[in-house]
Structure formats: C-alpha cells, structure tokens
C-alpha cells in the first residue's frame with residue numbers, strides 16, 4: 001500500500017468497566033487507511049461507529065491497542081501533541097453540523113485556521129475557495145440559522161477541510177438530510193475529497209452511498225471486517 005495515513009491496531013474499548021452496565025464496544029479492531037483511500041464504515045446502530053471514529057480522530061483514547069496517524073504512534077503523547085496533530089492532520093464531520101451559530105458560514109471555516117496560526121487574509125481566501133467548491137460561496141455571510149440543512153452540512157465539510165487535513169472522519173455526515181438533499185450534499189463532499197486526494201473514513205447507513213467509496217468495511221461484534 002502507498003503511504004499509510006491512519007493505522008488502528010488491536011483497538012479495544014470498554015465503557016463502565018467493572019460495573020453492571022459494562023459495555024465492551026471494540027474488541028480488537030484493526031484498520032489501515034492508505035493515502036487517497038475513501039472507506040465506508042457500515043455498522044448496525046450502537047455497534048460502536050462513533051466510538052471508533054472518536055478514537056481514530058484522537059477525541060478519545062482506546063483501553064488497548066494503538067493509533068498511528070501519518071506513521072506516528074499517538075499513545076503516550078501529551079494532550080498538547082494530540083491536539084496539534086488533530087488540528088492539523090484530521091478533519092471531523094458530524095451528523096449534526098455543530099457550526100457556531102453566532103458566526104457566519106465563512107467565519108466558521110476561518111476560525112480553525114486562525115487557531116492553527118494562519119493569517120486572516122489567507123484564511124478568508126481559503127474559506128471562500130472551499131465554499132465555492134461546494135457551490136455556496138454566495139452564502140458566505142449567512143449565519144447557520146439562515147442556511148438550509150444541506151447548506152449547513154456543506155459548511156461543516158468546508159470547516160473540516162479548512163486546515164488541509166490528511167484524513168477526514170465523518171460520522172453519518174448526511175444522516176439527518178432527506179434522501180435527495182443527502183445525495184447532492186454527499187456528491188459535494190466526495191467532489192472535495194477526490195479533488196484534494198484526501199483519505200476518508202465515512203460512517204453511513206446508506207449502502208448506495210457506501211458503494212461509491214473505494215472500499216467498505218463493517219463493524220460488528222467489536223471487530224472490523226471487509227464487506
């Protein structure tokens with residue numbers, strides 16, 4: 001395989017360990033994502049998709065196993081180092097956009113860049129370019145509340161791409177949209193991903209969307225298997 005962008009090895013995660021409500025969600029999950037690879041993650045509800053994506057995106061830690069991003073092992077790294085890797089290497093898209101309501105579409109894309117040390121002028125230019133590439137540059141000055149659900153989600157994609165990550169992690173990114181809007185918005189996401197040669201791990205219940213990706217993996221019984 002070409003350059004490895006993400007490697008998960010033997011990932012285990014247990015919630016409420018030792019308590020009556022203990023849940024063993026991941027039981028030794030392994031996954032390698034190569035550069036430019038776009039992978040669909042399909043799983044029954046409650047199987048642990050969000051848990052896996054949060055661990056891959058350094059938002060949570062496994063109980064056992066290792067996470068490598070860009071060939072660099074993440075266990076034992078300081079919070080500061082993990083935050084810096086997360087900011088610069090990983091983009092995250094959630095089912096619900098989580099945009100900041102008091103900021104405009106453009107500002108929502110500019111803020112993570114400023115946090116990463118990018119100059120305001122360059123951040124604005126990149127934000128407008130991204131909005132243009134998903135067809136909503138003319139909505140740059142709108143606040144999220146004045147955007148449709150599909151437009152909000154496109155802004156969320158642009159925000160995830162703002163710092164030119166190497167890896168995009170998306171948790172049912174079109175799951176709250178009607179089927180027609182979902183298809184259009186997903187098309188915009190895939191356009192952005194393919195244009196930038198980004199690697200992506202995209203959780204979806206939609207098998208039609210999954211079939212447009214390079215590879216499909218299933219999470220079941222705490223393990224990842226080729227589908």
Ligand SMILES: Nc1ncnc2c1ncn2[C@@H]1O[C@H](COP(=O)(O)OP(=O)(O)OP(=O)(O)O)[C@@H](O)[C@H]1O
Nearest residue numbers: 015016023025043044045046047048049050051052
């Ligand atoms: N913080 C937590 N504490 C205890 N249990 C949790 C916690 N987070 C998740 N779980 C449990 O772990 C299991 C996996 O949750 P997760 O959210 O990863 O599933 P999912 O596959 O993303 O589900 P869905 O498709 O419904 O969003 C579920 O049974 C859930 O109830």
